[in-house]
Amino acid sequence: MIFDNAPALVVIFPLIAAITVPIIGYYNKRLIPYYVTLVIFCSFIFSISNLRTVMQTGSISYTMGGWEPPFGIEYAIDYLNGFVSIVVIFIIFIVSIYAKKSVEQELPGRTINFYTVFLLLTAGLQGLIVTGDLFNVYVFLEISSIAAYALVSVGKSRDALMASMNYLIIGTVSASFILLGIGYLYMVTGTLNMADLADRLPLAFDERPKVVLAAFAFFLVGFSIKVGLFPLHTWMPDAYSLAPSAVSAMLASTFTKVAAYVMIRVMFTIFKPDFIISTVHAHTILAWLAAIAIIAGSVLAIAQTDFKRMLAYSSVSQIGYIILGVALMNQIAMTGGVIHIMNHGIMKAALFMVAGAIIYKTGIRNINDFKGIGKTMPYTSAAFTLVALSMIGIPPTVGFVSKWYLALGAIEAGMWVFVGVIMLSSLLNIVYFWRVFENMYFYRAEGGKVDEVPLSMLLPILILAALTFLLGVLALYPLKEIMAPMVQIILPG
């Protein structure tokens, strides 16, 4: 059965397609966008099949080429990565629909190159999610990072090259840290399989505690850079704001989320919560860093006039939410953090798509020039309004769900100060999003005729906007069926 191999196929489909895109493109260029969307849709179906298997029969352990772990490469899927995998591939699917027109305009004549790298990035991200092998994590991290550097560098303005270079240097430092961490762990345990590592680590820690601690520190810093945790976020605003629209939407909503997932995986599956809480106390540092990120990101977002740049800084702040949820070390907060991976992914993708749509039609990036867009692009503006309200945390949207769990989690942890941080951040969110509303809808702008983006760009935006509402109202299902068992596995308590 083809679905028995679904864990591998989610990666292999986009990987092989990446190679075939130039071949198909050689014969017929116009087919490529449809081909790419179809491939990603298949990968999406396999992701769903994976999560279904997990829900029906428990965690999946898939052995590459039949080599049993810990010697062969294992793909291990449980509720956590099954969920993240679906979220990520779904967003990429939506972005791939959106990308068609957007890429035609922004990268004329380079669609083949774009889609090849786009699929490589997809394969890398999916690989990062499903793999159960730590060295494999590094491999996929490099594949996806290099693809990401390339995608950023093709942005329209010349500054994009600089942004990409910056991203590359910082990203490589991060990858080196992670590689060092992996090496250290391999040194003391002699294995690279995650589950196996987790078993052997306590003993190794007793024998060589300093090496394990160093490895943990390398991981923490390395992934903090990839996640974009303040103050290691500096690559993010340039990369997101200067990349082509479709790339911004994809990177902002998937890459950092996947990095956050791997961070959770390393912290909770390999090192275990006890180690973090009682041995290294990393959760306190992380929680405070996250709190600073939440506030600093929002404050910096307020200072921006470039719409995409503002969204990038908003990402810095939202990443803080995810990390805060993880770092509070209780089940409620963890639920909030993980569900925010989905919620923020959807919201940020929608927002960057709106930014892209406005640039596509008018070329305007400065918020103060948005006057009248509410009349000329009514559907895009309405979608933006809904998503922005969700970012602020108005019920019954997804943004509210995240905030609710994070606030409850902070109370549960007895850290009232973080409740205050969440409240303050909501207020700052209002400040920077409201400015956009004001410019879009008010100031008595002379409204021209309705002039919307093509349907293939508008529809993805509307779907994501509708999801911010629907997934909020229907949040109970994923919470009960996916989040509850997931939290039990990674943070038993």
Added chain:
Amino acid sequence: METIITIKPLLAVLIPLICAVLIIFSSKHPNIRDGWSVAAGVVLFLTVLSMLPDILAGSVIQFTVIEMLPNLPIKFKVDAFGELFGLTSSFLWIFTTFYSIGYMRSLKEHAQTRYFFCFSIAIVGAIGIAFSANLFTLFLFYEVLTVSTYPLVIHNETPEAMSGGRKYLLYLMTAGIFLFFSVAAVYYYTGTTDFAFNGILDGHGIPVVMLKILFITFMIGSAKAAFMPLHSWLPSAMVAPTPVSALLHAVAVVKAGVFTATRVILYVFGVDLMGETGIGLMMAYFVCITIIVASFYAMTHDNLKKRLAYSTVSQLSYIVLGVSMLTPDGITGGMLHIPYHAFMKITLFMCAGAIIVTAKMENISEMKGIGRKMPITMLAFTVGAMGMAGAPPVAGFVSKWFLLLGSVELNQLPILIVLLASALLNVAYFFPVIYTAFFQKPDKELTFGEASPFMLVPLTLTAIGSLILGIWPDAPYLFLELVNVAVQNVTTGGI
């Protein structure tokens, strides 16, 4: 107590929502568009009214829409107090709609579709707040109300309007954030946010300090009620067109604030807990400050709408004062003041609007002699003003009477003095308006008459309504009967 499960409360929320959608789609045809608003207003009122007999019989109407988060459903429950607010707002919405049509058309305002759309959504918020069964649903509609009224406040889009709107938004959104925190904390401690007649916080071993902090955050959360020092959004919001001021300051926003505060005091904390911890009396004294200080502020303003705004700040605190007294008479007076103040204040604002449209005057000192040109408007104004001061036979007298009884019942002389002093202050700032309008000679020839019937009829009707409520408060199916049921619920714990 019998619980009836019907879809009516949801319908009541959906009707204006559907109306809002229809308004968008008929933006090209003003008559059809405004027709939707009127039709929705009438249908909504009838829907709310149809629940009245069951409520008066002591039943509760309930409907769960969906369980959004574990034990956190979007759920409606209509009890006597909710019906009181629902009935008031849906009934007065009809008048405001007619009045708005008249006002917007006479001034040939821009963006009328947006205006009526937001107007409809605002009533969705108000009705949702009235009928919500738990804090979470209430919070949801509280935010709906804030967001939907913002475009109404800044309707003129002048720099002045925008800055007033920002202040409005900042205050109310901050309030929303505090409310969010409070709801989360209640959920954390009790595992539920459903309102109960005897409160839900009692018996969970929450430290008194925590209760007091929670109460304060709740009261910051109900900043829509414009307690001092969180009142200054209200005068700023006076940049809005007058029908909006009428809606905000008599029906939807501010009443949603006091409604929330009352829900929190009686249905979350509960009469017993409020009494035991002493929070009730603390709150009563706290709002007394607002009652007096706001009246002084009112005197200093020559702008009629601003003066009315400060009068609202003062009158809203009457409601919370009554409820905080925690005695049956006090609560009766407080709750009764919700519809009564609504009737009187909407009359006053509609009069102010009629003067703006026809006489183009906003300041009291300019209004010399307009009583002769607009006798009906100014008579209605006089009725409203008398009610504010608590003079019989206008409605305000009845609620104030109960408040006075409450303070005597509680044996609190200072509160009694505050109530009497406030009545005097009311006379002091309303009398000059009436005097100027009727007894001073105009500086120049006045060339206008009464406002259009669209505006004149609603304000006359609400003035007559205020009189009826004052002369015959205990008529069957009127507010007093409803309040009696509500008071019985909370004082006996709903048994």
